[in-house]
Amino acid sequence: MRREASGAAASSASGLEPQRQQGEGKHVAEARRTLLEKTADTVEELYHLRDTFFPRDPTEKPAALRACADAALAVLDSLPAEQRKSPQQRAVYEFLMGKILDVFPDYHKEAEEHLSKAVKLNPSLIDAWLCLGNCIWKKGDLESAKNCFLSALSKGSDKRILCQLSMLERSMAQGSDGQAFLVDESINHAKEAVLLDIKDGNSWYNLGNAYLTSFFVSGAWDHAKLHHSVKAYQNAEKDETMKLNPDLYYNCATAEKYLENYESALRGFEAAALKDPGLSADTEVQKIISILDKLDNATKRQLRPTILASSVSSLSEVNSKLSHKKVTINILSEGLNKTVAVLGKxxxxxxxxxxxxxxxxxxxxxxxxxxxxxxxxxxxxxxEGDRVALLEPYYRIMDISWKGQRYKFKSIRVDFPEQIRINEKAPAAHHVVRASIHAHNKS
Structure with a gap:
């Protein structure tokens, strides 16, 4: 799974503006806006650049961010003293200063100092808690980052905070003894965010990432999690703003790949590569094509009938003591086939x-x-040469077309060690994979 977009970009300037009187004219309202509020819009533009600008030459992005950040700092520095006099105004000033400095991928000590001042001046400034948590996260202090998000949630439920907490919990799960618990908590917080606004694409995207991570945790390759993940990504894509996010397409394609929906995966990786040339998505396309070539060619490989007959003859003598009915692949139905087992060589x-x-x-x-x-x-x-008994096999006829090439073969998928016997024995414990979490965060 690729990086995850930070919710810091979602910190809205709208939370900094006083409520407008109903019926107030647009020009009057604009005139009444303070320079501090206008600066908040400039900062939002900076974060929009961070999250949507993916040049072919990756060195262009840091330079563009630096120029935009310097411009925003210059505007903020020009703020008259009377507009940052009250504790509330000063808190917003410190928040914006910290947020500008924190736009870059690496930890910035000065950004943390400004954001810490902001939450001390106004503990109810949720956007400042959000940015402070992200900033502290960058220096590796995950517990303190979590405390920031929890402090923000203590002021009231917020979808952006819940998404960041969910993402942080996935990061905390890596290498942790409580890996599965933390990922379950991540899913719960992601669901909570979705319920607060079912049309918000970022919340759906975060939920998709949570389910995708859950698929990898502890080696329990439950592809029901992948179906949940793809569904969440599809809901995220309904939000027009998310169509600018290449990682949405990359991560959805990853889920499709592990579902062995190779055509959908190829389309997704190709879309991600077009949106962000810096991603390795084009490499993923080539990997899938290479795999399909190998699988297709392998099924066309023909042993001489006498050799093949000799190879499978030992299968009929297998006394596997299975309660499942022994069947051959040609009578399987597409999908999960319960109560039966396929013997194979x-x-x-x-x-x-x-x-x-x-x-x-x-x-x-x-x-x-x-x-x-x-x-x-x-x-x-x-x-090679082992006998396998495939219990309750998941069967598909693969038929994939991609740019003039067609691949077609029969497939049985085994998701859990409990579904297979190797030479009439269950897999040894040391052969069972306990997968690491494949997640990269972008903050």
Whole structure:
């Protein structure tokens, strides 16, 4: 999974403006706006640049951000003393100063100092708590960052704070003993944010990221999480503002890839590459095409009938003591096939660049070839020539078209170690994968 967009950009200048009287004219309202409020709009433009500008030459972005930040600081420095006299005005001034300095990826000590002053002057300034939490997060103090977000939530529910807390919990989960618990908390906070505004694309995007992370946690490759993730990303895309976010398309494509919806994954990675040339999305496209070429070519590989018959003959003698009914691949229905088991012989390990899944060319008792994709196991768990019993197999006929090329083959997917027996034995415990979390945050 790629980086996640920081909710700091969502800190709105609207929270800094007094309520306008109903019916007040637009020009009158504009004239009454203070320079401090206008500066807040300039800062929003700075963050919009950060989150939507993805030049082909990545060195252009820091320079553009620096120029825009310097311009915003100059405007803020020109603020008359009388417009930053009261504690409330001073708090907003310190908040904006800190937010400008914190726009860059690296931790900025001066930004933290300004933001800390802002929340001391006005503890109810939620936007300042949000930015302070993000700033402290950058220096690696995750607990203090969490305390900032919780302090903001103590003033009232806020979708932006909930999204940041959700994202932080995923970051805290990496390498933690309480990994699964923290990711579950991340999902809960993401759902809470969505319920506050079901039309907000960033909240849906955050929920999609939470579910995608959950898929990787502890090696429990439950693809129901992937379906939830894709659905959340699709809801995020309904928000026009999210269509500028290349990571939405990248992360959705990642979920589609692990669902083995390769055509959708290819379209998503291609869209991400067009929106941000700096992403490795075009590399992901080439990886999928390479895998499909290998899978397609493997299924076309033909052993001589006598060799094939000899290879699978041992399957009929297997006494697996299974309660499942033994079947061949040709009578399976697409999707999950409960109460049945397919006996297969592993003919070939198909090597590729991704960590998961493991791909094998296999054949069943009817000498029908299929691709076996296995999640949650290490590559040494299954060797060429092994007999496998696939319990409650998830079966699909893959038919993928991409730019004039067509790939078609039969596939059985194994998501959990409990779904497979290798040479009549359950997989050894040391062969079961406990996956790390594949998440990168952008703040």
């Amino acid at each position: 592993v003919a070939l390990l198909i090597r590729h660049d991704n960590v998961a899944p493991l791909y094998y060319l296999s054949c069943d008792l009817d000498q029908s070839y299929f691709i076996l994709s296995v999640y949650g196991l290490r590559s040494e768990a299954i060797k």
